[in-house]
Amino acid sequence: MTSLFEEITPAPATDVPVRRVTITVNGQPRTLDVEPRLLLAHLLRQGLGLTGTHTGCDTTNCGACTVLYDGAPIKSCTMLAVQADGHEVQTVEGLGTASELDPVQEGFTHEHGLQCGFCTPGMMMASRALLNANPDPTEEEVRFALSGNLCRCTGYQNIVKAVLWAAQRERDAQPPEEAGAEAATDDVPVEQEA
Amino acid sequence: MTVTESRALDEIKIGGMGSRRRRVEDNRFIRGRGHYIDDIVLPRMLHMEILRSPIAHARIRSIDTSRAYEIPGVRLVLTGEMMATRNLAWMPTLSYDTQAVLATDKVRFQGQEVAAVIADDPYIAKDACEAIDIEYEPLPPIVNPTQATADGAPLIRDDKENQHDNVAFDWEVGDKERTDRAFAEADVVSKISLHYPRSHPSPLECCGSIADFDRATGKLTVYMTTQAPHIIRAAVALVAELPEHQIRIISPDLGGGFGNKVPVYPGYVVSILASILTERPVKWIEDRTGNLISTGFARDIYLDGEMALRQDGRILGVRMHTTSDHGAFFSDAQPSKFKIGLMHSAFSCYDIPTAHLTARGVYTNKAPGGVAYRCSFRVTEAMFFQERMIQAAADDLGMDQAEFRRVNFVRDDDFPHRTPFGFLTDSGQYAKCLQVGLDAIGYADFRMQQEEARSRGRLLGLGISTMTEPLGAGNSREYDILGIKMFDSAELRVHMTGKALLRTGAKTQGQGHETTWAQIVAHELGIPAEDVLVEEGDTDTAPFGMGTYASRSTPVAGAAVSMVSRKVRAKARKLAAHLLEVSEEDVEWELGRFYVRSNPAQGVTIQECAAAAYSNMPDGMEPGLEGNAYYDPPNLTWPFACYIATVEVDPVTGVWDVLRFVAVDDCGVRINPMVVEGQIMGGLTEAYAMASMQFITFDSEGNCVGSNFMDYLLPTAWETPGWELHEVVTPCPHHPIGAKGIGECATVGGPAAFVNAVIDALGGTGVRNIDMPLLPDRVHEALTQHHDVSGAPPVKTD
Structure with a gap:
């Protein structure tokens, strides 16, 4: 699939180390360069614009950030984006389609x-x-x-x-x-x- | 002879009043397409993080930001000193006190805002906060009113002229002499002392703002998690001295509010100045710990209550003395002229000749408290105190809990009724509600079961809580914020094709206004609810209103929706007369249609009138079909609730489980019963939370214990009991559609039902009180040591 914009974010101006990850999100493989400390929830929200995944507590208690990770429910505020490299993530945006709801x-x-x-x-x-x-x-x-x-x-x-x-x-x-x-x-x- | 059938629309079919209409807002929320504050991204946006004090009470010796500036991506670091150059280091509170925005002289509670970093990325901003070096000189902390008023207590508010102690106010209401006489004549005087602990509303979404100042146009746009956008606009205009027409406050989808999103927080103010200085949008998103330790505390108030009783069960008089802990700044967000809010709405459902209340407020080294948390300005505490005092009094008289209430209730034919502290209630069927509740729970059977179980060592208990509470601030005579009177507004535009746009001055946070306001329009105009778009929260488009809290949306803004619809209908009637070629007096209305009185078959629909307003208006008539209404309610609304809980207490561990919970609510006419029931169940769950587990307190150093959701426990689906709901309908006599407030009844009335039930289960131990939350160790202590258990801070931490 081609797009008008390169998904790979430009390397930060600083010498902050980044790692390239490929995560299949809602069925689409997405490749990004991320700081190792970036949380999966933040990658989904800020990196991919999938703002349906919310963060409400920062401590894995509230579950607003729950996504399916290789089919299992996990709290994406407590997983690093680099840990998800090579895995499948489903968010609320991948639940049902625009015309047909789950x-x-x-x-x-x-x-x-x-x-x-x-x-x-x-x-x-x-x-x-x-x-x-x-x-x-x-x-x-x-x-x-x-x-x-x-x-x-x-x-x-x-x-x-x-x-x-x-x-x-x-x-x-x-x-x-x-x-x-x-x-x-x-x-x-x-x-x-x- | 012909019989003409009514052509009126079926109100339920068009989604009118009484329809369990599915919510319109769900369509975006279930797709993950809501627009909450953190979902909004503006071009060139910077990110702000706040550095908070780790110490509860300390003098600031120095702040060094140089290391923070060395971090790439840091654009600006703000301190109190820099805020002061713009006269923004302090701001006024809604209770006529002042509050620090960023600390200059001292920090006065743990978590107080000290500095802010504005950077390209939120992670960088957090890094930079850790690189700010601050030297503190610790001072002794104060965490309760006893410490605050002790001889030689350190002065917390040394910033204020003429403040020589830690007392924020002393206040009283009621008739002291008459009440003293009642006590002199009493057969029995019942006394109880209680603490309603601090609690935190904790909506699942924390607070946040995005300030966007445009130097070219001079316009300041602020996206903000606020329940009251117009009040914020006025406050920003006054505090920041910006022209009001150049300020636009947009409150996007809110992830819950519960009172947490009424006050003005330092983060909002700092983000505004940061945007002005950087000329870029600045986003501030609070984290959960910041939310828990610095914003929107509620309650934290002590009661010494006394009741003068006659042997036959009649209450002769009530005395209350409250001491409220307001933290470092008196920033209650409440609009009454009464220092302790509506505390004196206590005992409004009982026919009591006289009462007297004295109230003292104190400063402590804790986050500013007293914000409403799903209650109208101390009403929650008032009703809790009332129902705990009622239970203790009935026990002292040896009288049945239900019978004692019944004997003292205001009778159905005794309205309007003047309450012991001077409020005027207007309607209710208190005894009936109680009876519905008792029948539902199987009162007599339970009492037998309880006795039988006790003989086998099992501890069962039943707690009743009955109350009427004042909801829906204002009227304008008695309620205002910063001098702005408590009315509300609605604006309705009916388009040419009969579709409509409705805007109000309220602001939904989950209450479902987008759904229910349209139902009121459908009820008044016969325009199907699905044809009415509802918008709120943008001060550039919505009419001026006071926002949503205090269960005031339906009582005030909802009434305005009704009134504006009637104004539009009045104009549509003229258009109908024109179209039907008869005089206006000959035109009759039925839902959705005007017709000729003498010939009902001859009529025009509201949609045809709308078309005529733009295409075929009579000579001399102003085109268009729209209007606005500002509604100033004649009185508060007074819903009534009866909540009954049954519990079983484990005699070994002190753990208690809810067996059943019956709720009987009379909130007058229900616009959308499904939404009302949702409000009740949510409110009951917060009541259960406060009674059982929500525990946020302080140790002797002033450290906040309960600063995250691992320590501050909110109930999950697993421990939340099932709710059994019942209804009684007594329409509000002064509301245009007979509705009363409902959003807070369950949170207000619920806690006492749980506590009364647990205390009832402990009958025979001599225990009169355990302070909330009723943690198992507290119940265990009461059970085994046969004494009351106080929950006042400081707590011991190891």
């Missing part, structure tokens, strides 16, 4: 699972990871899977409903035989991120 996105608006919207991208990415691993979670499993993500507005009840709504929507959309095959994954425990 069921998780639909669920959040359908069940009023957001108010100010700041935690929402991270919540949705954590929810997506849960449903990928467990298409039929219980309320308790949803609450546990989202316990690394803080919301100050909703009181969580509608967020839980939103995820359960999305799970139901996805199961309904699945042909019955596949649904049967998927049922085996129900027992797989959802990994709580560190």
Whole structure:
């Protein structure tokens, strides 16, 4: 793919060391020169303009910066961009398309699972990871899977409903035989991120 | 004979009042396409970082910025001395005190702003902050009111003339003599002492600003995380002495506010000066620790409460003495003329003949506090104190908690009612709300269960909290900020095709104004809500308003939306008469349409009237279909809430779990029930947070304990209880659509329900109080040692 602008940022005027990394973001390989100390969240936001990934705490507590890293939910404020070299990252911008929403996105608006919207991208990415691993979670499993993500507005009840709504929507959309095959994954425990 | 069917639109179908309309703003938020402050990038933008004091109280001997300037990419380093050359080292607060912008003489709390670096990149700015050398001479720190008022206490505010101690104010309200008489006649006097601890609103998005001064035009544009952009514009005009028409404040999407984004913070001011000096946009984004240790503290107030009681359960009088810890600067963001805000709205739902309140405010070496946190100016503390005093009084009388409230409630037919401190309440069905709550929780059954469980060593408890609170500042007679009266505004333009643009002086932070304001327009004009675009937050386009806090949006700006829609409808009626070729008196209105009274089939829609306003207006009529309204409410609104919690306390560990929580809210007519329920559930979660885990305090050195989310715990989905919601509707008699405020009821009334429940579970131990948060070690101490547990700082840290 060609573009009008070179993505590779010019080397800083100082002698700050940089490293070239290639990260597949939302399906597109992106190559950038980065300072080794640059956080992945900042690369996504400032380097690539993907501002849907928010930072709310700097200490890995709030989860607003949650993205999928090789499919697993991680907090991108606590990973260096250079660590992601060669890996795949999915952000909220890669969830659904402009015309077709992911069921998780639909669920959040359908069940009023957001108010100010700041935690929402991270919540949705954590929810997506849960449903990928467990298409039929219980309320308790949803609450546990989202316990690394803080919301100050909703009181969580509608967020839980939103995820359960999305799970139901996805199961309904699945042909019955596949649904049967998927049922085996129900027992797989959802990994709580560190 | 023909029967004419109504052609009125179905209000729910057009997204009008009462519709659980899905939120318009969600469309961008679920796609990660919101525009929060840190998402905004301007050409040539620089980045600012603030250096904060590590010490709570110290004299500044010297500041050396030379090493910082050596770092490539550093453009400017600002200190208090440089701010002073522009007369900006200090700024006025909203409570008529002064606050340091960047410290010059002393630092007065840990985290106070001392210097700022402006650089090409935020990482460079952070590096450079570490290269600023400051020599401090430590002074003894003060972390509570007892220390502040002790003999020989060091003077914190030696910058102020005529300030010889650490007392910020003394104030009183009520009838002392009559209250003294009531106590003299009392059968029983119930007493309790409490501390409502410091708390922090902690919206998930921290504060920030981007100042952009354009030398060529003289225009200053500031993107800012503010709940009240017009007030900020006025404040900037006054403080920075810039012409108001050349100041544009834009409040973008806000990642929550809860009161944290009402005050003017030093970072905003410094970024403005930095932009003026560098002639480039300057972005300041606060980090979480900066947010927790320097902004928007709430509460931190002590109560000595007394109640005069008659043996039959009637309350004869109330005495309250409060001591509030305001930190280093008295910067409460509250618009009343009362020093302690609306503390004296306490006991408004009870029929009490007399009350007296004395209040003292003190300075300490802590970040400036007293900001509203999801409450209207000390109302949260008032209602917490009230409901804790009520529980203690009922216990002292040996009376049932529900019955004691019922006996003392203001009756449904006793409105308007003058409260013991002089407010006027206008409506409510208090006993009914309580009954709905008791039925929902299964009160009698629970009491039996509780007794049975106790016999087996299990500790169950039930806590009730009932309250009416004043929401929706103002009216203009009693409430103002910097002299600006507390009204609000709306401006409505109906375009030629019947679509509309609505702007208000409020500012949504998650409340969903883009959705709900359109519903009011739909209700008044029959224009489908989806045809109404709502905009807020830009002072160059929005009409002047006082912003969103104090649950005032619906009571004030929402009323303005209703009134402006009615003005537009009045003009549309003239257009309809013209189109229908009848006189205006012969025109009737039903939702979405005017018709001829004698021939209802003959009518025109509101959209046809809109088209005529631009294409076919009668001779002599001013073209266009638009209007504006400034609404000055006749009174506050008084919603009522009954919250009931049941808990189980582990007798071994002191850990307590919520078994059930029932909420009965009467906020009058609900515009969008889904949004209202969302507000209630969010508020209850913050109430639970304050009661159970949100712990931000200070050690004896003045170090802030709880300066990040690893220490200042916010509840997650895992520990947050489920909420059971019920509603009662008593329309507000003076609001155009009968609505009352709701955003804060749950945060205000909720905490006492949890605490009352835990204290109830400890019945028989003699424990009257444990200060919030009810951490397991505090509950354990109360359980095992049978005494009250205070949470006042300093805490011991090892």
